Amino acid sequence: MSGIENAVQDAAKKLLAENKVDVVIGFAQGSQPLRSTPAFIRKPEEAEKLTWNCTCENNLANYLRKKEQKIGVVVKGCDSRSILALMKENQINRDNLYIIGVPCSGMIDRKQVADLCEGKEIIAAECTDDALVLKGHDFEKTVNIVDVLHRSCAACTHKNPVIYDEMVAEAVTEQKEDFADIEAFEAKSTAERRAYLSQELSKCIRCYACRNACPMCYCEQCFVDCSTPEWVGKSASDIQDNMLFQAVRVFHGAGRCTDCGACERACPMGIDLRILTRKLVKDAKELFDAEAGVKMEDKPALSTFESDDPQPFLVKE
Amino acid sequence: MNNPYLPLPMKLVKNFTETEDKLIHTFTLEFQSEEDEKSFAYTPGQFAELCVFGKGEAPFGIASSPTEKGQLKFSVAKVGVVSTALHLMEEGATVGVRGPLGNSFPMEDLKGKNLVVIGGGFAFTTLRALSTYILHPDNRADFGDLTVIYGARNPGLLLYKEELAEWEGRSDINLVQTIDRPADGWDGRVGFIPAVVEEVAPSAENTVAIICGPPVMIKFTMPVLEKLGFKPEQTIMSLENRMKCGIGMCGRCNVGSQYVCKDGPVFTRSQLLELPNEY
Amino acid sequence: MIITKQDIPNFLDSLKNNYQVFAPVKQDNYTMFKAITSGSDAILDYSNSKIPPKGILFPQTEELFSYKVDKQGAHLEEKIDSEQKVIFGIRPCDAKSIALLDNVFNNDKYEDPYYLTRRENTVLVGIGCNQPQSTCFCTSVEGGPFDTTNLDLLLVDIGDKYVVEVLTDKGKKVLTSAACSDASEADKQAAAKTKESATVVSKVNLDGLKQKLDSNFYDEIWDSISEKCIGCAACTYSCPTCHCFDIVDEAKDCDGCRVRNWDSCMFPEFTIHGSGHNPRPSGKERFRNRVMHKFKYFIDVNNATACVGCGRCIQNCPVNLDIREVLADIQGSEARSVS
Numbered sequence: 049m050s051g052i053e054n055a056v057q058d059a060a061k062k063l064l065a066e067n068k069v070d071v072v073i074g075f076a077q078g079s080q081p082l083r084s085t086p087a088f089i090r091k092p093e094e095a096e097k098l099t100w101n102c103t104c105e106n107n108l109a110n111y112l113r114k115k116e117q118k119i120g121v122v123v124k125g126c127d128s129r130s131i132l133a134l135m136k137e138n139q140i141n142r143d144n145l146y147i148i149g150v151p152c153s154g155m156i157d158r159k160q161v162a163d164l165c166e167g168k169e170i171i172a173a174e175c176t177d178d179a180l181v182l183k184g185h186d187f188e189k190t191v192n193i194v195d196v197l198h199r200s201c202a203a204c205t206h207k208n209p210v211i212y213d214e215m216v217a218e219a220v221t222e223q224k225e226d227f228a229d230i231e232a233f234e235a236k237s238t239a240e241r242r243a244y245l246s247q248e249l250s251k252c253i254r255c256y257a258c259r260n261a262c263p264m265c266y267c268e269q270c271f272v273d274c275s276t277p278e279w280v281g282k283s284a285s286d287i288q289d290n291m292l293f294q295a296v297r298v299f300h301g302a303g304r305c306t307d308c309g310a311c312e313r314a315c316p317m318g319i320d321l322r323i324l325t326r327k328l329v330k331d332a333k334e335l336f337d338a339e340a341g342v343k344m345e346d347k348p349a350l351s352t353f354e355s356d357d358p359q360p361f362l363v364k365e
Numbered sequence: 366m367n368n369p370y371l372p373l374p375m376k377l378v379k380n381f382t383e384t385e386d387k388l389i390h391t392f393t394l395e396f397q398s399e400e401d402e403k404s405f406a407y408t409p410g411q412f413a414e415l416c417v418f419g420k421g422e423a424p425f426g427i428a429s430s431p432t433e434k435g436q437l438k439f440s441v442a443k444v445g446v447v448s449t450a451l452h453l454m455e456e457g458a459t460v461g462v463r464g465p466l467g468n469s470f471p472m473e474d475l476k477g478k479n480l481v482v483i484g485g486g487f488a489f490t491t492l493r494a495l496s497t498y499i500l501h502p503d504n505r506a507d508f509g510d511l512t513v514i515y516g517a518r519n520p521g522l523l524l525y526k527e528e529l530a531e532w533e534g535r536s537d538i539n540l541v542q543t544i545d546r547p548a549d550g551w552d553g554r555v556g557f558i559p560a561v562v563e564e565v566a567p568s569a570e571n572t573v574a575i576i577c578g579p580p581v582m583i584k585f586t587m588p589v590l591e592k593l594g595f596k597p598e599q600t601i602m603s604l605e606n607r608m609k610c611g612i613g614m615c616g617r618c619n620v621g622s623q624y625v626c627k628d629g630p631v632f633t634r635s636q637l638l639e640l641p642n643e644y
Numbered sequence: 645m646i647i648t649k650q651d652i653p654n655f656l657d658s659l660k661n662n663y664q665v666f667a668p669v670k671q672d673n674y675t676m677f678k679a680i681t682s683g684s685d686a687i688l689d690y691s692n693s694k695i696p697p698k699g700i701l702f703p704q705t706e707e708l709f710s711y712k713v714d715k716q717g718a719h720l721e722e723k724i725d726s727e728q729k730v731i732f733g734i735r736p737c738d739a740k741s742i743a744l745l746d747n748v749f750n751n752d753k754y755e756d757p758y759y760l761t762r763r764e765n766t767v768l769v770g771i772g773c774n775q776p777q778s779t780c781f782c783t784s785v786e787g788g789p790f791d792t793t794n795l796d797l798l799l800v801d802i803g804d805k806y807v808v809e810v811l812t813d814k815g816k817k818v819l820t821s822a823a824c825s826d827a828s829e830a831d832k833q834a835a836a837k838t839k840e841s842a843t844v845v846s847k848v849n850l851d852g853l854k855q856k857l858d859s860n861f862y863d864e865i866w867d868s869i870s871e872k873c874i875g876c877a878a879c880t881y882s883c884p885t886c887h888c889f890d891i892v893d894e895a896k897d898c899d900g901c902r903v904r905n906w907d908s909c910m911f912p913e914f915t916i917h918g919s920g921h922n923p924r925p926s927g928k929e930r931f932r933n934r935v936m937h938k939f940k941y942f943i944d945v946n947n948a949t950a951c952v953g954c955g956r957c958i959q960n961c962p963v964n965l966d967i968r969e970v971l972a973d974i975q976g977s978e979a980r981s982v983s
């Protein structure tokens with residue numbers, strides 16, 4: 049792990065020293081155990097602040113849209129897919145971007161870790177290659193990283209960046225697509241699904257962290273904020289409106305969402321958003337054989353039309 | 366406890382298309398009882414939240430003067446939810462009014478002073494209230510010379526045309542109207558407000574300038590006023606930050622530590638120079 | 645006075661006869677304040693709640709009044725909630741935040757009857773913090789883990805029982821339905837010891853901060869401080885002192901209601917003018933406003949810092965933008981006055 053960290057720092061230092069970029073966006077040590085934080089590094093000597101470990105969970109592609117500066121960016125597999133998807137949508141000028149790719153073994157989910165510690169506060173944590181050593185006021189615990197990965201990481205099929213200028217470590221082994229989670233959800237009755245989603249969305253406080261953390265959510269005016277017409281009510285107490293908000297948000301990401309999990313990680317209320325986003329990832333794959341942000345030459349799933357496109361949502365087949 | 370969120374229902378007696386482009390309507394609202402009217406004692410420069418039930422509410426400057434009894438006037442540009450709903454309202458309908466809100470022009474301080482009132486576009490609303498108030502026979506003697514400089518892009522966009530015509534005929538007000546570019550049928554002055562103020566060159570001696578208009582107009586008129594000798598404390602402006610509650614609680618209209626709704630909207634330029642430029 | 649932990653559910657159940665009782669309950673793996681249906685729903689062993697209990701006095705969504713409009717005019721019906729309430733288990737920082745909100749909803753010119761009526765009818769039963777979290781910095785903002793500001797009762801956890809400090813008559817009244825006994829000398833000593841041993845590790849330095857903020861509005865530091873912020877409302881909605889709201893109509897045709905919803909100065913729509921002009925056009929200005937509001941503007945107006953050091957914004961920020969670090973950065977910056 050520290051090998052990767054050094055390589056990231058070296059790459060950043062070199063880019064800045066040679067004036068190839070104005071800023072390198074990567075991760076720095078966060079202010080709490082198990083947290084890192086996005087960092088904007090502008091001087092070669094500051095590159096040593098950059099870190100790499102199993103807490104680098106933010107999707108940094110979110111900081112790259114419509115930027116004039118020359119940017120170096122540290123990316124995981126999922127971030128790279130978002131970058132590619134944004135390039136296709138003309139949001140990122142590849143010429144101004146230098147991508148430092150990091151093969152990723154997955155990021156840990158603090159909520160799962162908290163569960164394992166029965167909600168007790170973790171006051172210190174250490175990441176080794178495959179384990180976390182957690183310390184609380186009255187306990188110490190070691191957990192395997194693979195047991196507490198974000199669900200999107202556990203199911204990730206593109207751990208290695210799909211686009212990069214430089215790769216700082218050996219590629220890691222990829223795994224097969226597995227939609228068992230979504231299949232299980234699909235197998236439930238409509239009423240059960242509705243009940244589950246109502247339960248989840250009843251917790252929503254409409255902070256819009258999910259939307260703002262998503263690299264693909266960049267409409268100048270989001271439909272939820274629009275007042276003429278008012279597409280969706282503004283009160284968080286209305287579960288129907290919260291559901292409508294997520295439904296539209298998720299549909300707008302259909303064929304564009306890279307299943308990076310950024311929205312779900314950002315949600316302070318721990319709402320299961322991925323059950324929705326991933327359902328559409330699966331649909332895009334099954335209906336249009338489309339996978340967002342994987343190949344530049346792939347046509348965007350929902351902005352192209354073929355006469356033999358399946359349309360199960362329009363006509364019952 | 367008095368509930369500052371409850372609107373006073375008033376009757377819309379006139380929905381008048383004020384400008385040629387039809388984008389500004391003037392609404393005349395009638396108090397439904399004397400008690401209602403008493404509860405709404407206001408001073409020029411104040412504003413109110415107008416509400417269309419079912420749509421929402423938005424702040425608008427009170428364009429009428431307290432000397433005009435029994436009613437309130439608002440001139441509203443059609444920009445969004447509430448203003449559009451208002452434009453579509455039929456006479457006789459009920460409109461909610463919450464107010465009066467905000468401070469006002471400092472009428473007591475203005476007494477004995479000459480006044481230069483400078484307005485641009487549809488920001489003339491509370492300036493109309495002020496001028497009408499001063500011109501009322503009960504009040505006229507309290508104030509010195511009254512100069513009103515009012516401009517719009519073209520003649521069709523000037524508000525309150527009938528009154529302007531009446532003011533032209535009076536000797537106790539010096540009305541200077543101007544439009545930005547020459548137009549057919551306009552034989553009055555042509556030119557932007559800053560240039561016209563420079564031409565009219567009101568003396569700053571014992572005078573207060575009150576200026577409302579689009580930000581560019583304000584920006585270019587300020588140096589002219591300074592050149593004429595108006596000190597920041599002799600210049601009064603009214604801000605239009607986005608508002609909701611109007612009572613200093615919802616947090617959105619602040620400029621520095623001042624809430625424009627509660628501590629404003631009227632500020633002297635010297636007060637504004639102390640504040641961050643977030644308006 | 646002494647009340648045992650075992651007696652708390654009964655105490656809460658008996659309070660329910662006369663009050664609506666709010667207490668910390670579990671939701672997923674965090675804690676929320678909710679109206680409880682049974683005294684045993686309350687959890688006693690919790691670090692602070694995810695979202696502050698301010699929502700009990702100032703709900704995220706609240707109907708102000710309903711109306712009917714017909715030919716005769718508009719008929720309004722005010723909806724003021726005057727039910728008696730107890731908030732059980734509120735932490736001292738959150739109780740203190742309510743003192744700050746009092747300034748907002750009862751300002752120099754206006755009174756908010758919705759908030760003030762609830763406030764008047766609400767009893768605050770606090771539980772001190774034996775084990776402050778690593779993100780807590782209450783002692784830096786004039787608070788403390790056993791601070792009694794605004795509380796009616798303070799419970800000090802000494803193991804299997806609480807030593808109860810009766811702070812007001814309101815507090816005394818709710819205590820009448822509790823199975824209390826007198827505190828022994830040993831209990832009192834245990835309470836004193838507990839208070840002493842609770843340590844708030846995290847600190848922020850407010851010395852001279854206000855003076856810096858008085859003059860650094862145009863400083864370049866705001867560009868870098870806010871750079872990683874994604875402009876959500878996770879911080880403001882979880883902050884016990886944030887009070888911004890929006891007012892909207894929820895209506896079908898003309899029968900409907902006027903509702904207020906929490907809003908956030910971190911959203912661009914918050915300040916956009918009808919003309920499209922926005923006085924706080926980017927994240928930088930909005931973030932600056934949030935910091936200025938808490939550590940300067942609120943002091944200018946109410947002579948108090950609008951942060952109680954609860955640490956929620958630190959825990960909930962998706963990008964770990966930590967207010968303690970922001971303040972430290974400002975403290976470190978050369979304040980340059982430009983205008």
Ligand SMILES: Cc1cc2nc3c(=O)[nH]c(=O)nc-3n(C[C@H](O)[C@H](O)[C@H](O)COP(=O)(O)OP(=O)(O)OC[C@H]3O[C@@H](n4cnc5c(N)ncnc54)[C@H](O)[C@@H]3O)c2cc1C
Binds near residue numbers: 423446449605607
């Ligand atoms: C003290 C004061 C006095 C005023 N006096 C007058 C007056 O006399 N006459 C007058 O015409 N106006 C006046 N205004 C301005 C008026 O209050 C605004 O134009 C108000 O927004 C109109 O309300 P609305 O519901 O029609 O518009 P809204 O629906 O609020 O929308 C207005 C505009 O705001 C923008 N907007 C709103 N919401 C969003 C969003 N979510 N995202 C992006 N953009 C958005 C859009 O540009 C939209 O066109 C005054 C304002 C103040 C503060």
Ligand code: SF4
Binds near residue numbers: 261262301304306308
């Ligand atoms: S919707 Fe969620 S999972 Fe999909 S790209 Fe956006 S943040 Fe990532």
Ligand code: SF4
Binds near residue numbers: 251254256316
């Ligand atoms: S981040 Fe979570 S709580 Fe916030 S709006 Fe999205 S779903 Fe709701």
Ligand code: SF4
Binds near residue numbers: 883884950953957967
């Ligand atoms: S600013 Fe942060 S730490 Fe301070 S009171 Fe608000 S949420 Fe708590």
Ligand code: SF4
Binds near residue numbers: 872879880
């Ligand atoms: S929670 Fe963090 S990212 Fe969201 S607005 Fe607050 S500081 Fe910015």
Ligand code: FES
Binds near residue numbers: 613615618619625626
């Ligand atoms: S409009 Fe709500 S504080 Fe000014």
